[in-house]
Amino acid sequence: MDGHFTGYASLFGVADLGNDVVSAGAFAASLGQRGAAGVRMLFQHDPAEPIGRWLSLREDARGLRVEGVINLAVQRGREVDALMREGGLDGLSIGFRTLRSSPQRGGLRRLLAIDLWEISLVTFPLLPGARAAVPEGPAAPLAMELRAFARRLAPRGSPSARPVVARTVAALSSSVPPKRFA
Structure with a gap:
């Protein structure tokens, strides 16, 4: 993880x-x-x-x-x-x-x-x-892998990598029902 x-x-x-x-x-x-x-x-x-x-x-x-x-x-x-x-x-x-x-x-x-x-x-x-x-559901492992991969590719603190990762994770997560917080 x-x-x-x-x-x-x-x-x-x-x-x-x-x-x-x-x-x-x-x-x-x-x-x-x-x-x-x-x-x-x-x-x-x-x-x-x-x-x-x-x-x-x-x-x-x-x-x-x-x-x-x-x-x-x-x-x-x-x-x-x-x-x-x-x-x-x-x-x-x-x-x-x-x-x-x-x-x-x-x-x-x-x-x-x-x-x-x-x-x-x-x-x-x-x-x-x-x-x-923590992330759950069928898209969670893929989303976590994409985040880790993006961090390895992008220079530390690179602002340009964050929006791309966020949009990708959001697109992947949209098929997963949102987690309810008690």
Whole structure:
């Protein structure tokens, strides 16, 4: 496997176990400033445990959609990848600084602007619906092989290879029903 996964690190309008509710657009300024490369991928929010990098972070109608790749050259990365593929680890959790919020009824706090620092793969996410999933279905092995092949061909960090790979993977994945996240 190549360490690739997708998921939702945050869901809009859903209260987490700490009574925070993230509003649509809360990540926009931070993502515009930092981009995916400026947000760290950690294990269990431990800054001593970077385990990969984010390929894409974007807001959609549901929440903060993420696409990342675990670094399999790192021991912890191999362990996390194995746990994810066997279903033992799938939680995502955001590390951030609140820039703007407002109180809501019932003790909830609505987060209107967030400075996103890191997203971690965790055992127990504070937002139970924040989950990651590894590729599945009949197109998944081919999609992973194409990604790995494209990375071998393209110079490291080449921006021109990414859109081609993304379009190819999207075309292959369109025949597979989308994975639902709980």
